[in-house]
Amino acid sequence: xxxxxxxxxxNKSAKPVFTxxxxxxxxxxxxxxxxxxxxxxxxxxxxxxxxxxxTEKADKKFLLSGFGRKPEVVDIYKIPxxxxxxxxxxLTFQNLYIASSFGRNFGCDLILSATMFKHMDYSILNRKRxxxxxxxxxxxxxxxxxxxxxxxxxxxxxxxxxxxxxxxxESQTESGNIEIVRDF
Numbered sequence: 001x002x003x004x005x006x007x008x009x010x011n012k013s014a015k016p017v018f019t020x021x022x023x024x025x026x027x028x029x030x031x032x033x034x035x036x037x038x039x040x041x042x043x044x045x046x047x048x049x050x051x052x053x054x055t056e057k058a059d060k061k062f063l064l065s066g067f068g069r070k071p072e073v074v075d076i077y078k079i080p081x082x083x084x085x086x087x088x089x090x091l092t093f094q095n096l097y098i099a100s101s102f103g104r105n106f107g108c109d110l111i112l113s114a115t116m117f118k119h120m121d122y123s124i125l126n127r128k129r130x131x132x133x134x135x136x137x138x139x140x141x142x143x144x145x146x147x148x149x150x151x152x153x154x155x156x157x158x159x160x161x162x163x164x165x166x167x168x169x170e171s172q173t174e175s176g177n178i179e180i181v182r183d184f
Contacts (some may be wrong), residue, residue, distance in 0.1 A: 001135045005086045009124070014070065015110050015125055016134055018128075020084050021023060028049040029108040030084070032122070032134060036060055036113035039098040043109035048100070054080045062099040062150040067106065075100045076147070084136070092142045116145060 007018035025122045028043070028051055048055060058076040059067040067072040081097040093116065166168055 003089050003091075003137050003141075005084060005089050005091055005136040005138070007084065007086055007134040007136070009134055011131055015107060016132075016150075018134055022051040023081050023083070024051055028110055030110045030112050031106070031108040032114070032117075033111045034114040036111055037115055038172050039096065039113050039116065040064065041098045041100050041102070041109065042104040042106045042111060042112040043102070044098070045102045047109065048077070048102075052079045052082075056080075058147070058148070059099065064099050064101055066102060067101065091136060091138055091140065094144050096145050097147050116143075117118055118145065126151060 007020070010017040010019075010029070013031075013173060017029055018031075019027050019029055022028055028047075032154060056078045059079050060076050061073050062076050063071050064074045077098050077100055079093075079096040079098060083090050085091075095118075112143045114151065117136065119138075119140075123135045125133045125135055
């Protein structure tokens with residue numbers, strides 16, 4: 001049975017920006033980016049450590065492009081538990097990997113990539129409303145993410161892969177189509 005989260009979007013931004021609560025009970029602003037392959041932390045390094053105190057730096061790198069700048073090599077961090085929460089429900093990601101782009105003024109703290117929502121449906125509802133809403137339909141309370149490594153240089157991460165169960169993860173890796181770092 002599908003569950004639905006309805007995240008009210010900020011009326012101060014033309015981008016789909018919403019607020020969620022972290023496991024440390026802190027608010028952060030998130031933006032859904034349908035063109036992103038990897039979530040990106042845009043806030044300060046200090047804020048990352050405050051809102052996600054269990055965050056660990058991974059031993060892989062990511063080649064980050066966009067933001068109106070030249071591509072740059074950035075560190076990757078692993079957030080052990082990330083959730084999106086509204087008044088009625090909670091959607092949890094275990095081991096969410098993020099690229100770090102500390103201190104970018106992009107109107108949010110965390111950019112969420114469309115690859116995170118591969119096993120869900122999402123829509124932005126604008127019509128006949130006072131405020132826009134990001135609606136996320138999902139069928140599990142817990143999802144996982146893993147790094148997909150660059151085939152030419154395994155020191156670098158290509159993107160993240162979202163899956164809904166350990167069985168789903170195993171079927172993807174057994175097909176031999178992708179190389180994933182397993183850490184659960």
